[in-house]
Amino acid sequence: xxxxxxxxxxxxxxxxxxxxxxxxxxxxxxxxxxxxxxxxxxxxxxxxxxxxxxxxxxxxxxxxxxxx
Numbered sequence: 001x002x003x004x005x006x007x008x009x010x011x012x013x014x015x016x017x018x019x020x021x022x023x024x025x026x027x028x029x030x031x032x033x034x035x036x037x038x039x040x041x042x043x044x045x046x047x048x049x050x051x052x053x054x055x056x057x058x059x060x061x062x063x064x065x066x067x068x
Contacts, residue, residue, distance in 0.1 A: 022030070030036035048056070059066055 027036065056066075
C-alpha cells in the first residue's frame with residue numbers, strides 16, 4: 001500500500017469505539033425493549049448475498065485480514 005493511500009484513508013466512524021460482549025439472553029432482551037440499536041453506518045443485510053456471506057465467513061475462518 002502506498003503512502004498516498006494511507007494518508008487519504010478517512011474512517012467512517014470518528015468516535016472512539018469500545019467492544020461489548022452480551023450473552024444471548026441480554027441481547028434479546030435489549031432488542032425487545034428497544035435499547036439495542038444498529039448504527040446507521042452498518043451495512044444493510046440486503047447487500048450480503050449468499051456468495052458474499054460465504055466469502056466473509058471463509059475469510060474469518062482462515063484468519064484473513066478483513067477490510068473496513
